[in-house]
Amino acid sequence: MQISPSILSADFANLETELARIANADWAHVDVMDGHFVPNLTLGLPIVEALARVSPIPLDCHLMIEDPDRWAPMYAEAGGASVTFHIEAARDPRTLAKNLRGLGARAGMAIKPNTPFAPYEDLLPDLDMVLVMTVEPGFGGQSFMADQMPKVAQVREAVRRHGGEIWVQVDGGVSAKTIEECAEAGADVFVAGSAVYGAEDAAAAVDQLRALATAHAH
Numbered sequence: 001m002q003i004s005p006s007i008l009s010a011d012f013a014n015l016e017t018e019l020a021r022i023a024n025a026d027w028a029h030v031d032v033m034d035g036h037f038v039p040n041l042t043l044g045l046p047i048v049e050a051l052a053r054v055s056p057i058p059l060d061c062h063l064m065i066e067d068p069d070r071w072a073p074m075y076a077e078a079g080g081a082s083v084t085f086h087i088e089a090a091r092d093p094r095t096l097a098k099n100l101r102g103l104g105a106r107a108g109m110a111i112k113p114n115t116p117f118a119p120y121e122d123l124l125p126d127l128d129m130v131l132v133m134t135v136e137p138g139f140g141g142q143s144f145m146a147d148q149m150p151k152v153a154q155v156r157e158a159v160r161r162h163g164g165e166i167w168v169q170v171d172g173g174v175s176a177k178t179i180e181e182c183a184e185a186g187a188d189v190f191v192a193g194s195a196v197y198g199a200e201d202a203a204a205a206v207d208q209l210r211a212l213a214t215a216h217a218h
């Protein structure tokens, strides 16, 4: 059970300090938004390069951008240990995933709430992670979409059939109130922004989330 706090809820004026607050987490989730794929604009390659230099934990880059076939490999080169592209934006997801792995990154595929998983199941051999969005991508602090839990269970079942180590990540509205149902449905990597950075003690929030997820593991 791994926790990946989203820096979207961190203080962008003090990112090095904010990363130090979550040094006990497994990953730092970096939300890259381009203002086109989603109606919000956050950060890009130079910031990811800078974060990779100072982060005590590996970067889990979630690319909410158009043309990931072109851009995603550059995020692997910039220091993203895990790079996740959106299937809705990718032209050739299989080649893209292979390229990411070739650069030494874990390859992730993200799915928006209205996108079904089944048409993309055959991509699993080339993936290290499937991210099931539990909000519409674009902003932190939104309400958790419990209606995505059947999709999490569907992905988990497909991963079980396929074998190998493919993680199932959830992102959006994950908190102490919602993480248990995510874990029960089959998620094993949990992105949490406001639930971690909104807490006075972010490290304690990470530990609490991990403990809750572990207690309710699929």
Ligand SMILES: O=C(CO)[C@@H](O)[C@H](O)COP(=O)(O)O
Binding pocket: 006, 008, 009, 029, 031, 062, 135, 136, 137, 138, 139, 140, 141, 142, 171, 172, 173, 174, 191, 192, 193, 194, 195
């Ligand atoms: O990718 C996104 C939003 O698009 C997420 O990473 C959110 O930033 C998570 O924030 P909370 O919902 O946990 O506040």
